[in-house]
Amino acid sequence: MPNYKALTGNEAVAWAMKQINPDVVAAYPITPQTSLMQKFADFVADGDVDTEMVLVESEHSAMSACVGSAAAGARTMTATSANGLALMWEILYIASGNRLPIVMPVVNRALSAPINIHGDHSDTMGARDSSWIQLFSENAQEAYENTIQAVRIAEHKDVLLPIMVTLDGFIISHGMETVDIYDDKRVKDFVGEFKPDHTLLNFKKPLTFGPLDLFDYYFEHKRQQAEGMKNALRVIEEVGMDFRKTFGKAYRHTEGYKLDDADVAIVLLGSTAGTAKEVIDQLRQEGKKVGQLKIRTFRPFPEEEIANILSRFKAIAVLDRSDGFNAIGGPLYNDIKAALYGKTSVPIVNYIYGLGGRDIPVGDIRKVFEDLLETARTKEIKEPLTYLGVR
Amino acid sequence: MAPSLKDLAKKPELLSPGHRMCAGCGAPIAIRQILHAIDGPVVTGCATGCLEVATTIYPYTAWRCSFIHNAFENSAATMSGVETAYRALKKKGKIKEDKVNFIAFGGDGGSYDIGFQSISGAMERGHDMLYVCYDNEAYMNTGVQRSSATPLGASTTTAPAGKVKQGKEEFRKDMTGCMAAHKIPYVAQASISNWRDLVAKVEKAMSIKGPKFINILSPCPPGWRHLPDETVEMAKLAVETCFWPLYEVEYGKVWRINYKPKNILPITDWINRQGRFRHLNKPQNKHIIETLQARVKEDWEILLKKEEIFK
Numbered sequence A: 001m002p003n004y005k006a007l008t009g010n011e012a013v014a015w016a017m018k019q020i021n022p023d024v025v026a027a028y029p030i031t032p033q034t035s036l037m038q039k040f041a042d043f044v045a046d047g048d049v050d051t052e053m054v055l056v057e058s059e060h061s062a063m064s065a066c067v068g069s070a071a072a073g074a075r076t077m078t079a080t081s082a083n084g085l086a087l088m089w090e091i092l093y094i095a096s097g098n099r100l101p102i103v104m105p106v107v108n109r110a111l112s113a114p115i116n117i118h119g120d121h122s123d124t125m126g127a128r129d130s131s132w133i134q135l136f137s138e139n140a141q142e143a144y145e146n147t148i149q150a151v152r153i154a155e156h157k158d159v160l161l162p163i164m165v166t167l168d169g170f171i172i173s174h175g176m177e178t179v180d181i182y183d184d185k186r187v188k189d190f191v192g193e194f195k196p197d198h199t200l201l202n203f204k205k206p207l208t209f210g211p212l213d214l215f216d217y218y219f220e221h222k223r224q225q226a227e228g229m230k231n232a233l234r235v236i237e238e239v240g241m242d243f244r245k246t247f248g249k250a251y252r253h254t255e256g257y258k259l260d261d262a263d264v265a266i267v268l269l270g271s272t273a274g275t276a277k278e279v280i281d282q283l284r285q286e287g288k289k290v291g292q293l294k295i296r297t298f299r300p301f302p303e304e305e306i307a308n309i310l311s312r313f314k315a316i317a318v319l320d321r322s323d324g325f326n327a328i329g330g331p332l333y334n335d336i337k338a339a340l341y342g343k344t345s346v347p348i349v350n351y352i353y354g355l356g357g358r359d360i361p362v363g364d365i366r367k368v369f370e371d372l373l374e375t376a377r378t379k380e381i382k383e384p385l386t387y388l389g390v391r
Numbered sequence B: 001m002a003p004s005l006k007d008l009a010k011k012p013e014l015l016s017p018g019h020r021m022c023a024g025c026g027a028p029i030a031i032r033q034i035l036h037a038i039d040g041p042v043v044t045g046c047a048t049g050c051l052e053v054a055t056t057i058y059p060y061t062a063w064r065c066s067f068i069h070n071a072f073e074n075s076a077a078t079m080s081g082v083e084t085a086y087r088a089l090k091k092k093g094k095i096k097e098d099k100v101n102f103i104a105f106g107g108d109g110g111s112y113d114i115g116f117q118s119i120s121g122a123m124e125r126g127h128d129m130l131y132v133c134y135d136n137e138a139y140m141n142t143g144v145q146r147s148s149a150t151p152l153g154a155s156t157t158t159a160p161a162g163k164v165k166q167g168k169e170e171f172r173k174d175m176t177g178c179m180a181a182h183k184i185p186y187v188a189q190a191s192i193s194n195w196r197d198l199v200a201k202v203e204k205a206m207s208i209k210g211p212k213f214i215n216i217l218s219p220c221p222p223g224w225r226h227l228p229d230e231t232v233e234m235a236k237l238a239v240e241t242c243f244w245p246l247y248e249v250e251y252g253k254v255w256r257i258n259y260k261p262k263n264i265l266p267i268t269d270w271i272n273r274q275g276r277f278r279h280l281n282k283p284q285n286k287h288i289i290e291t292l293q294a295r296v297k298e299d300w301e302i303l304l305k306k307e308e309i310f311k
């Protein structure tokens, strides 16, 4: 029996955190993340969890405290957005380099300047090479379920890497949805216990964390870290399969929508996937064979799976909710093109949309598909990069 | 109770020999004195800097106790996370130890400057931990650059003495005073030269639950430009000139001076022994020495007054 609750995305993630009952949570306010930690603080204040909170004086200290806490063997979480994530940047690499499985929901928001509080993906894209796993969510339900799975993925012995679960600022974080909240005990059993092999608080075996590591060993440690990220591809699938067995809902690296007989496809991340499904349904009624591929696992990048799926279409459009500012195109576009190199020679175009929370109406997405169908027909790219919805 | 050398000699050395700090470095002297004052399990941490890089060169470590280095500016925040994890795991019955000592170290750069916010935050939050600044008065690990702990007139590689500039143009920051203003249970200033005082201060700090801060003067032969066997003497002269008074502050209101030199030595007795102040001996720089001396005197008199007020 589903247990539906009317929750915002932030509340849904706070509910996941309540059920995970982490040992330590560090928190610092930033819009649009703030209401997530406020909700979690209510759970702490009411004794619903026995988490110890560290109410730090900055996000830099939030991530620093998380590193100390996770190294001490505690299951550790924090959450942030935009400038907060940017301020953590130095310590993101230290968390992953020390192989600490910290779980961090990131409520995506545009980076300054100009300062803007609304949703785009520029913040987490800036951390895409930080060796954090990144799972994107389409809606509050997915944000809730990704957060639950994130703990298992990060703490897996073959992975031991920190993980971000992203949800689009305001669109998901503040939008009210019906969310099916699973039974506490089933979530607890699914998540399991955190049993790290090495901790600062094992006084029988004192260890040094974070030593100076020069040209004679650093490279080997980084090589192992890269292997952890590669292993995450398998572990994310395994945890997704176990999730389906336990809760009845399938999770994979990507999710296709009406792709089977499609001629053209768009590729995107996050909440816009929901809007695009509406457009696809409309276009399908008009007899147009269109579909979409939603990327859930952005780091590690499921290259093989994506290449297998995408190589059969006649034209592909990649929608990026952040710019690469590199005169080539958005970050997802570049990764998709790299994944398809040598596998197909169909036209691939890039659309950058929704920066600073600019709305992406169905009409814009319809236009993308219409252009794409035209490109498929002529086999000619008119505009490799389009800024969608910009004046 | 004042510790005896005999008792301290029986304590295990948690910082092992064989680390790669320079000959005559004050920092390992400070660390060993501190760790001698500790009973029971301890987690130490250190900011990036000389102490950290020279004691943890993988695959070796000089630390025989749990140790964590995170980054340059976050030793305090990191230890606050460790201490919070301890409380969480203790509450859940996952850890047996009833008392664990948490000590975070940082140089003056990592404490007065880039880590200032992190320390202030950790102290304000009330974590049960001791923060120790080993103050060698400059960024030594990167080659003797000026910090806010560098004294007026000292020549450093970023504020060198030259044809028109005469070293640092500002006074040092009163870090110990800043920490006292946090009104935390215990703040102290100590020196490696006065080991009995230093060890007693650490013992006292660790007997108090809550945030504690100790600032320890830690001379640096290559940075201060004195001989390696003069380190303890340099620390002692800083105390005897009242450049570095030994005192403690409880809850921001009980100020106690632990040592009052009978004959306060002139500041020149200290600075004339160090190459970093050599240029001050030029006749045209006499006023810098006078300004420094006047400030040291003024600070000492204020300290005496504070002790008096809060008696």
Ligand SMILES: Cc1ncc(C[n+]2csc(CCOP(=O)(O)OP(=O)(O)O)c2C)c(N)n1
Pocket (backbone or CB within 6 Å): B047, B048, B049, B050, B051, B072, B073, B106, B107, B108, B109, B110, B111, B136, B138, B139, B140, B141, B142, B147
């Ligand atoms: C964010 C950051 N900025 C700069 C550095 C470079 N850095 C490493 S150690 C150091 C100086 C440390 O000085 P201090 O804290 O006084 O300790 P000391 O080396 O003198 O013992 C600097 C500037 C760094 N590691 N991280």
